[in-house]
Amino acid sequence: MIKQSDKITNARTGQVMVFLKTGAETNGEILRIECFSPPTAAKEPEHIHPLQESKFEILSAALTFSIAGKETIVRAGQSVTIPANVPHFFWNSGDSTAHYIQEFRPALGIDGFFETFFALSNDGKLNDKGIPNLLHGSIIMLKYKNEIRVTKPPWLLQYLTYIVLAPIGRFLGYRADYQSTQGVVK
Structure with missing residues (x-):
């Protein structure tokens, strides 16, 4: 945290x-x-x-x-x-x-989103557009749906895709909060 x-x-x-x-x-x-x-x-x-x-x-x-x-x-x-x-x-x-x-x-949980995405970046787990794989991204974006959403494709399509793919991602061991192998600098 x-x-x-x-x-x-x-x-x-x-x-x-x-x-x-x-x-x-x-x-x-x-x-x-x-x-x-x-x-x-x-x-x-x-x-x-x-x-x-x-x-x-x-x-x-x-x-x-x-x-x-x-x-x-x-x-x-x-x-x-x-x-x-x-x-x-x-x-x-x-x-x-x-x-x-x-x-x-308000703050909501956006700090957790930043921590997760920066950690994914540091561990080389984002593509050149700054997006994780779809299974992991589905779990993350469901957790942070009130904090941030990409504008394309339309939200309903994103949401339905995330709902379908998130259980598969969880089964494969992906989590909404990702900790870098490098950690947070104190």
Whole structure:
């Protein structure tokens, strides 16, 4: 379980997260993370946070966002808030590492999702688009369905696929929470 001051790194994108406030420590009110994202062509899949607002406060450099299909660059000294259920993704298209504070309200279990996906990345268990195999992904995405969903294919099709495949994945030993062989940096 992620705690305040824990640090995780995503081997695929180079993104680093340092947890400043966690949902467990704020009674679910907020997750606040200090993040560093180096320049990369690797983009996360377009997704939504069905029940959470997410905010980015850029401290240095810039991030490029696609929000509801509109691309915008948010620079140092600026912030952007993405309402719940709005399709988005972001990346660093610049030439220096972006430093920013990211917040999620309410926190829900998104910190567990990040811990799981960063661990999968570090152990080489994500494809070049940042997705685990479908059996493992089905279990994870069912657990975190209130925190995050990819926008394609449509949610109903995803949900039905996950419901069918998750029992097979569990039978094969996959779990919703994945711990890296490298662990969390304290």
